[in-house]
Amino acid sequence: MISINYYIILSAILFTIGAMGVLIRRNPLIIFMSIELMLNAANLAFVAFGRSWEITSGKPFYTGQIFVFFVIAVAAAEVAVGLALIVEIFKTKKNINIDEMNSLKG
Amino acid sequence: MHLEPIYSLAPWLVFAPLTGLLINLLFSKRFKFSENMIGTVASLASGAAFVVSILLAYSVLINHGEMMRWRLAEWIHIGTLNLDWTFRIDSLSTTMMLVVSGVGTLIHIYAIGYMHEDVRFKHDEGRFSRFFIFLNLFIAAMMILVSGDSYMMLFVGWEGVGLCSFLLIGFWYEMDTLGRPSWANSDAAKKAFIVNRIGDFGFLIAGFLMFWYLGSFQFDEVFKAAPAVAQSAPWVIVAITLFMLIGVAGKSAQIPLYIWLPDAMAGPTPVSALIHAATMVTAGVYLITRSAPLYTLVPQAQHIVALTGAITALFAATIAVGQYDIKKVLAYSTISQLGFMVAAVGMGAYTAGMFHLITHAFFKALLFLSAGSVILGLERGHHQAEHAHQEKVKSKKKEVKNHGHEENGDEVFDPGDMRNMGGLRKTMPVTFWLYIVGTLALAGIFPFAGFWSKDEILLDASLHFTSIYWLLTIAAFFTAFYMGRQIWMVFFGESRTAAATHAEESPRVMTLPLVVLAGLSVAGGALNLPFEGFHNLGYWLGYTLGEVESLPLNPMVAGISFGLALTAILISWLIYGREPLKAGQVDPLKKPLGFVFTGMENKWFVDEGYFAVIINPFKKLSQFLADVIDWRFWHDFVHDTVILRTYNWLSEVALDHYADQKGIDAFANWLGTATQWISENVRKLQNGFVRSYALAVMLGVVLILGYLIFK
Numbered sequence: 001m002i003s004i005n006y007y008i009i010l011s012a013i014l015f016t017i018g019a020m021g022v023l024i025r026r027n028p029l030i031i032f033m034s035i036e037l038m039l040n041a042a043n044l045a046f047v048a049f050g051r052s053w054e055i056t057s058g059k060p061f062y063t064g065q066i067f068v069f070f071v072i073a074v075a076a077a078e079v080a081v082g083l084a085l086i087v088e089i090f091k092t093k094k095n096i097n098i099d100e101m102n103s104l105k106g
Numbered sequence: 107m108h109l110e111p112i113y114s115l116a117p118w119l120v121f122a123p124l125t126g127l128l129i130n131l132l133f134s135k136r137f138k139f140s141e142n143m144i145g146t147v148a149s150l151a152s153g154a155a156f157v158v159s160i161l162l163a164y165s166v167l168i169n170h171g172e173m174m175r176w177r178l179a180e181w182i183h184i185g186t187l188n189l190d191w192t193f194r195i196d197s198l199s200t201t202m203m204l205v206v207s208g209v210g211t212l213i214h215i216y217a218i219g220y221m222h223e224d225v226r227f228k229h230d231e232g233r234f235s236r237f238f239i240f241l242n243l244f245i246a247a248m249m250i251l252v253s254g255d256s257y258m259m260l261f262v263g264w265e266g267v268g269l270c271s272f273l274l275i276g277f278w279y280e281m282d283t284l285g286r287p288s289w290a291n292s293d294a295a296k297k298a299f300i301v302n303r304i305g306d307f308g309f310l311i312a313g314f315l316m317f318w319y320l321g322s323f324q325f326d327e328v329f330k331a332a333p334a335v336a337q338s339a340p341w342v343i344v345a346i347t348l349f350m351l352i353g354v355a356g357k358s359a360q361i362p363l364y365i366w367l368p369d370a371m372a373g374p375t376p377v378s379a380l381i382h383a384a385t386m387v388t389a390g391v392y393l394i395t396r397s398a399p400l401y402t403l404v405p406q407a408q409h410i411v412a413l414t415g416a417i418t419a420l421f422a423a424t425i426a427v428g429q430y431d432i433k434k435v436l437a438y439s440t441i442s443q444l445g446f447m448v449a450a451v452g453m454g455a456y457t458a459g460m461f462h463l464i465t466h467a468f469f470k471a472l473l474f475l476s477a478g479s480v481i482l483g484l485e486r487g488h489h490q491a492e493h494a495h496q497e498k499v500k501s502k503k504k505e506v507k508n509h510g511h512e513e514n515g516d517e518v519f520d521p522g523d524m525r526n527m528g529g530l531r532k533t534m535p536v537t538f539w540l541y542i543v544g545t546l547a548l549a550g551i552f553p554f555a556g557f558w559s560k561d562e563i564l565l566d567a568s569l570h571f572t573s574i575y576w577l578l579t580i581a582a583f584f585t586a587f588y589m590g591r592q593i594w595m596v597f598f599g600e601s602r603t604a605a606a607t608h609a610e611e612s613p614r615v616m617t618l619p620l621v622v623l624a625g626l627s628v629a630g631g632a633l634n635l636p637f638e639g640f641h642n643l644g645y646w647l648g649y650t651l652g653e654v655e656s657l658p659l660n661p662m663v664a665g666i667s668f669g670l671a672l673t674a675i676l677i678s679w680l681i682y683g684r685e686p687l688k689a690g691q692v693d694p695l696k697k698p699l700g701f702v703f704t705g706m707e708n709k710w711f712v713d714e715g716y717f718a719v720i721i722n723p724f725k726k727l728s729q730f731l732a733d734v735i736d737w738r739f740w741h742d743f744v745h746d747t748v749i750l751r752t753y754n755w756l757s758e759v760a761l762d763h764y765a766d767q768k769g770i771d772a773f774a775n776w777l778g779t780a781t782q783w784i785s786e787n788v789r790k791l792q793n794g795f796v797r798s799y800a801l802a803v804m805l806g807v808v809l810i811l812g813y814l815i816f817k
Contacts, residue, residue, distance in 0.1 A: 022800055102794025 007048035014041035026098050028086050032079055039075045043068045112165045116176045116193035118158045119203060119249040126151020127242040134235040141234050145218030148238035152214045152245050156207035163200035171197050171649025175255055189323060192255035198650040201460060201643075202252035202392055205467050209384045210245050212619035216475050217241065217376035219615035223482050224374060237277060241380070244270035248385055252392060256323040257313055260393065264357065265306065267386045272299040274381060275373035283372050284520055294369040301366040305356015312349035315342060329399040336403040347400055347407040350393060351414065358390030359441045360418045360448055365713055367441055371433040375478030378433060383440050383470035388463050391444070394451045395460060398651050402454065412452030416577040419445030421710070423584035427591070427695070428706025431522045432477045435592050438709075439548065440470055442581055446563055449574055455566035456651050457634065457644040462563060464643075465555035465630045469547035472623040476544060477522075479537045479612040479620070480530060480596060484521035487533070487608035495604075519605065524592065529601040533609045538597050540620045545593055547627040549586035549671045552664075555630030561664050562634065568663050579667060586671040590678030598683055 014037060021034025050064015090096050126148050134144055166172070173196035182189040221237055247270055251263025276295025282288035317323060319342045320331040336343045354360065359367040359382075370382050381387070394401065394411065401408050419442045426438035443466050450459035520526060531538040547554040550561065560582060567575035601607045611617075634643035681694050696703050705711070791802075 019804055023797055023804065098796050101796055105792065105794030 004048055004052045007044060011041045011045040011048065014038075014044065028082075028096050028098055031098065032082055036075060036079070039071055043071050046071070112161050113174050113176050113195060115158050115161060116195060116253065117178050119155050119162075119193070119207075119253055120246050122154035122158065123151045123242040123246040123249070126154075127239050127246070130235045130239050130242070135232065139235065141222055142218065144235045144238050145214065145221075148242050149211055149214040149218070151242050152207060152211040155245060155249060156204070156211050159200060159203035159207050162195050163197075163204055166195060166197055166200055166649070171646070173650065181258075186321065187317070187323075189256060189258050191259060193253045194255035194325065195253070196650045197646045197648075198392075198395060198460075199252050201464070201647065202388075203249065205388075205464055206248050206252060206385045207245065209467050209471050209623070210241075210248075210380055212622055213376050213380045213384075213471060213475065214238070214241060216379075216478075216616050216619045217374075219613050220376055220475075220478055220482065221374065223485070237274075237374070240270055240273045240277070241376075244274065244381060244386075248389070251389055255325060257316060257325070257328070258323045260396075261306075261309060261313065264309065264353075264389060267381070267389065268299060268302040268306065268357070271302065271370070271381050271386055272296070274377040275370045277373055277377065283522070291372045294366075294372040298366040298370050301363050302356050305353045305363055308349045308352025308356065312346045312353065315346045315349065325396065332400055332403055340404065343400060344404045344407050347397070347404055348410065350397060351407070351411055354390030354393055354411075354448065355414065356390075357393075358387045358444045358448060360390075360414050360445060361421060364418065364422065364441045365716065368434055368437045368709070371431070371437050375433070375474060375481065378437070379471045379474035379478070382437065383474050384467035387440065387444055388447070388467065391447045391451055391459055391463050394448070395456045395651070398451075398454075398456055401452075408452050408454060410452075412449045412571060412574055415445045415448030415450070415452050416574045416581075417445070418442070419449060419581040420577050420584070421445075423581045423588070424706055425709045426588040427584060428693075428703055428708075429588075430524050430693075430707075431520075432480060432524050432527075432592065432596065433474070433522055435524075435588060436470070436473055436477060439473075439585065439588070442585060443470065443548075445581070446560065446578060449578060450563040450566065453566055453571055453574065455563060457641075457647050458559065458562040458566055460647060461634045461643050462556075462559035464633060465547065465559040465627070468623055468630050469544045469554075469556055469627040472540060472620055472627055473544035473548065475616070475620050475623070476537050476541045479616055480527070480534065480541075480609075481521045482612060482616075483530065483534045483537065483609040484527065484605050486610040488519055488521065488605035490608035490610075491604035494608075519603075521605065524595045526603045527596045527601070527606050528599045528603075529597070529606060530609055531597040533601075533607075534611045536611055536617050537620075540617070540624050541593070541597065543624040543627055545589045547630075549589050549675065550582055550667055551586075551671055552668055553628075553631060555627050555633075557664075557668065558631035558633075558635060561659075561667055564667050565660050565663050568660070579670065582667055583670045583674050586674035587678050590675040591682050594678060594682035 018034045018036075018038035018041060021037065022031050025031055025034065046064045046067050048064075050061055050067075053064070054061040086096055089101070093100065129147050129151075130139070130144055133139065139147070166174070173194065176193040176195065177190050178193065179191045181191050217237070221234055244267060247263050247266025249263070250266060251260055254260040254263060272295045275298050276292045278285075279292045279295070280287055282290030313323065316328060319335055319339070320328050322328055322331070332343060352363075356363040367382055367387070371378055373381075401411070422438045422441035422445060426435050426442065429435045429438060443462070447459045447462050447466070450456075450462060543554070547556040550557045564575060564578055564582070567578055601609075632642070634641055693703070699706075708714075791798075
């Protein structure tokens with residue numbers, strides 16, 4: 001394996017792009033995709049650290065890779081709920097521009 | 107001593123009248139006492155005091171004049187001051203007790219009839235009982251005075267009789283003498299009390315000096331300590347005696363404090379008789395007699411006392427010549443006779459002074475009460491005349507004018523004015539004869555009581571003090587003159603008003619006590635006849651006063667005084683009796699005497715003098731102090747201007763405007779403004795934009811991670 005740094009930097013870059021996407025994009029579907037991107041960045045980091053440990057300790061170590069499954073499951077559930085919300089919002093507002101969702105303005 | 111039980115009765119001298127007072131006070135309204143009942147209770151109370159006096163005098167007699175003291179209660183025991191309420195029973199005090207309670211009881215009986223008829227009475231039962239309550243209170247206070255064993259107990263009684271004098275003079279407090287609503291009676295009462303108070307001031311100073319230098323108030327201790335002090339510091343004794351003289355001048359109406367007594371005639375006549383003729387005014391004479399050991403140590407003070415008395419005697423006698431009111435003549439006569447008494451005791455003739463005190467009590471009370479009878483007789487006549495007049499007027503169907511006291515237009519009828527009298531000897535014979543007895547006794551006609559007592563005084567004066575002898579003799583001449591004048595004006599001649607024509611005699615309840623007094627006036631001389639073996643009073647008082655000079659009769663002195671009295675009566679007959687005064691005629695002495703008579707008429711303008719010199723300046727001073735100093739300076743300037751405005755400035759400008767508004771309010775307001783600004787700006791965070799919330803979350807994460815990493 002090449003130095004773990006590269007994997008971490010890639011994970012950071014992916015995370016940052018995902019964060020930027022959440023902050024900048026107006027369409028909630030794109031925001032969800034950006035969230036997925038962030039989660040996947042985290043997955044990459046998990047796997048990278050798991051493998052690095054395996055190499056260092058010499059014994060088989062699968063925790064990193066198993067954790068990715070959990071994250072994917074959570075992501076799936078979250079998207080399901082989120083998409084259901086967006087469908088309902090669209091039914092009411094006929095529009096899913098996130099800038100228009102400001103009824104909780106105080 | 108088997109007389110112990112009699113001496114233990116001594117407190118009843120005071121408590122018997124007090125009991126009568128309490129019965130009348132508490133029960134007369136509730137049980138609806140009749141007038142007779144009230145008067146009887148009061149007279150019995152006074153009579154009980156008289157009985158006790160007799161018993162006490164008797165016990166002193168059989169004890170050969172030995173003095174007894176009966177202690178009733180402890181009063182003040184502080185440091186070296188020991189005062190007790192102790193009764194002193196000796197010949198001098200029993201003499202006074204007998205006179206006071208005896209004459210007092212007779213006057214109580216007389217008053218029952220008098221007050222019923224008094225025109226101002228209006229049948230108010232409460233007022234009637236109030237009168238007798240005050241009379242009993244007076245007897246009680248006078249008893250305390252004469253039975254006291256120390257100067258302070260004497261002073262308690264002294265003040266008490268002053269109070270009763272005030273209460274009784276101002277008895278009809280809302281009226282004047284004729285029944286019209288006015289301040290006159292209460293003014294007279296106030297005058298009496300205030301002038302008396304000046305005398306009390308003198309007495310108190312004397313008392314303080316006595317305690318300070320002689321160490322006690324009790325009579326025996328004072329008299330024992332006095333001679334030593336008289337040797338070392340004679341001014342002390344002189345000061346004490348002269349200050350006591352001020353007290354005597356106030357109480358016994360000497361110059362310059364006699365002015366209250368003529369005004370005191372505003373009170374009902376029994377009051378004038380009891381207090382201002384027979385008893386209260388004699389308290390001063392009693393005081394000097396009691397203080398004889400002090401006075402004999404300082405002849406200079408004695409001279410002053412005697413001179414005061416003699417001058418007063420002559421002065422008052424001259425005023426009496428010009429008076430028109432029947433009671434005023436008697437009032438000035440009283441002042442004059444008191445002058446005789448004070449002169450007597452001032453000369454050291456204590457027996458003569460006390461003798462004259464006793465006889466004067468008899469005939470002066472007689473004269474006053476008879477004058478009251480005359481006044482009431484005139485009242486009755488006035489009512490009769492009014493009714494007759496109204497019958498006539500009604501029959502003519504004219505408007506009836508004011509029913510009551512009005513006679514000619516707005517002149518109110520004065521029953522005491524001698525110019526409204528005349529010819530009363532036919533309509534009021536009993537009163538007439540009683541008055542004659544009193545007059546002869548007062549004028550000093552042999553063999554009535556006044557002759558003996560006055561003669562004794564003149565005798566002593568002629569032997570020791572010639573100037574005083576002449577003053578007193580001239581005063582005696584005037585005495586006889588004005589009494590003669592009074593007799594001719596009141597009882598002889600033709601009646602000058604309708605009231606006098608219709609005057610009626612007084613009822614028996616009034617005349618009987620007078621008969622008793624008349625008897626005493628006739629026989630009273632027997633108390634101390636100037637013949638060997640008959641000096642009864644001198645011997646009796648000698649038990650207390652030590653040796654007493656008993657003078658035999660000097661036919662020349664007696665003859666001169668008797669002759670002068672007869673001459674005076676003759677002259678008064680020539681002026682007033684031969685051609686009786688007609689109605690409205692001016693007094694025949696007015697033209698020949700001119701301004702002298704005007705002076706006599708107007709009491710030598712003494713009251714006006716007092717007003718001009720003392721009272722008006724005093725009023726001006728107090729007005730000045732009140733208006734200028736109190737109101738304008740203290741109130742307006744210091745308070746309103748200085749203090750108030752400073753305070754207002756302080757609170758309005760300094761504290762309110764600067765400190766409060768600009769300081770604290772500004773800060774508090776700034777707090778509110780700041781909070782508002784913060785909240786406005788914080789509110790902007792909640793804009794409902796999801797993306798801004800997401801940004802916030804990101805930023806927070808970044809910050810925390812940065813902190814954790816770079817820590």
